[in-house]
Amino acid sequence: xxxxxxxxxxxxxxxxxxxxxxxxxxxxxxxxxxxxxxxxxxxxxxxxxxxxxxxxxxxxxxxxxxxxxxxxxxxxxxxxxxxxxxxxxxxxxxxxxxxxxxxxxxxxxxxxx
Numbered sequence: 001x002x003x004x005x006x007x008x009x010x011x012x013x014x015x016x017x018x019x020x021x022x023x024x025x026x027x028x029x030x031x032x033x034x035x036x037x038x039x040x041x042x043x044x045x046x047x048x049x050x051x052x053x054x055x056x057x058x059x060x061x062x063x064x065x066x067x068x069x070x071x072x073x074x075x076x077x078x079x080x081x082x083x084x085x086x087x088x089x090x091x092x093x094x095x096x097x098x099x100x101x102x103x104x105x106x107x108x109x110x111x112x113x
Contacts, residue, residue, distance in 0.1 A: 017041050018090075024104070031104040036096045037063070042112045046087035051109040052101040056080040063092025087113065
């Protein structure tokens with residue numbers, strides 16, 4: 001069993017509209033992150049995870065997750081499964097989400113296109 005205290009989580013940002021907190025256990029199979037998104041992310045185009053599935057739980061807020069073939073609306077309490085290689089972008093004024101990735105997320109597999 002492992003624990004990462006909130007004070008030890010790694011704060012970062014994918015952009016000025018997407019602030020992140022990473023809880024990396026050093027486990028190659030799964031990890032956890034939080035993201036606070038306050039606008040369109042990415043600002044242009046799509047993002048894609050080349051390797052991992054991303055299981056998203058909406059902690060707060062609402063918005064729209066747009067894919068190549070459509071979009072879905074989400075709000076607090078919803079859960080979304082994003083498959084690897086699925087292109088998407090967020091449209092929201094504000095949302096806070098928890099994201100578990102399997103296998104564990106790495107910067108090399110996250111691409112903006």
